[in-house]
Amino acid sequence: MSEQTSGTVFNIQHYSVHDGPGIRTLIFLKGCPLRCLWCSNPESQARMPQLAYNVTKCVGCGRCVAACPQKALELHEDGIHIDRKLCLPSCRICSDTCPGKALTHYGKSMSVKEVLDKVEADELFYARSGGGLTLSGGEPLMQSEFTLAILEAAEHRAIHTAMESCGQADEETILAICAKLDYLLFDIKHLDSDAHRRATGVGNERILRNLEAVRSAYPRLPIHLRTPIIPGINDDESLIRRILSLAQSLDAVNYEILPYHRMGEQKYHYLGRQYLYEGPEQVNPEKLASLQSLVVSVYPNALATQKG
Ligand code: SF4
Ligand code: SF4
Known part of the structure; x- marks a missing residue:
């Protein structure tokens, strides 16, 4: 090894x-x-990296929704809704895009x-x-x-x-x-x-x-x-x-x-x-x-x- x-x-x-x-x-x-x-x-x-969302840091800009290639994110009145079945473990596009670090990745x-x-x-x-x-x-x-x-x-x-x-x-x-x-x-x-x-x-x-x-x-x-x-x-x-x-x-x-x-x-x-x-x-x-x-x-x- x-x-x-x-x-x-x-x-x-x-x-x-x-x-x-x-x-x-x-x-x-x-x-x-x-x-x-x-x-x-x-x-x-x-076992794999996971997307985490902290609604208190979200400014509702919608950049993550536009950036997601999987259409796994939707912006609602109470914040971002994530369809975790669609989200790809190797992708970090939304957390890299999010200005306030409301979206981050564990792992x-x-x-x-x-x-x-x-x-x-x-x-x-x-x-x-x-x-x-x-x-x-x-x-x-x-x-x-x-x-x-x-x-x-x-x-x-x-x-x-x-x-x-x-x-x-x-x-x-x-x-x-x-x-x-x-x-x-x-x-x-x-x-x-x-x-x-x-x-x-x-x-x-x-x-x-x-x-x-x-x-x-x-x-x-x-x-x-x-x-x-x-x-x-x-x-x-x-x-x-x-x-x-x-x-x-x-x-x-x-x-x-x-x-x-x-x-x-x-x-x-x-x-x-x-x-x-x-x-x-x-x-x-x-x-x-x-x-x-x-x-x-x-x-x-x-x-x-x-x-x-
Ligand atoms: S990690 Fe990638 S696939 Fe998952 S919600 Fe964010 S942009 Fe979409
Ligand atoms: S990019 Fe970040 S701050 Fe903007 S809507 Fe998405 S989670 Fe909220």
């Missing part, structure tokens, strides 16, 4: 201190096999070289902090060739690598990728498969099998487990105790809980989608504090990080 291999990236975030050791550059890849009700990055779910094609060149600009911070790059998403295993090519190039450039994963992939794929990885952040959303399916759209059998397979194939790979705490879904002490036991049995280097937030809600509207999670706005603070002290009693370095 070469540095010319390309994939779809929807964000590169610099100077993160929550996603692996030290100061890190996060590379967000598009595509996810889960559909978590509370997902704060709905723009990460589809663009980038080569491994383009990604790594951006990552290397932060090299000074890595050297001082023991950081590196972290692949995130979406689910990096959905773009496995691109992910593997980034990891190989990072190894060549002596950059420390981490990956955030939900673990839903072929065993062969996750094992091939973990062979090139320095640090694995792995999400455990629920241990009961039916509850996992209701919350994410898929059962957890393959995820848990893959986690065991990774541990047994790579006993020295640091595995860091995390659970997003969602009110009414998994904010349950007995469940967190069971996940802590799993973390210990796998010799995980860390386990963290990440409190639910609604910061991604607006992006659903930009994509013409509905936000589906209807539970409380936040985890009950007392419950969160009690779960947090339980986690810290086993993993003293665990922080209740607010994730984007």
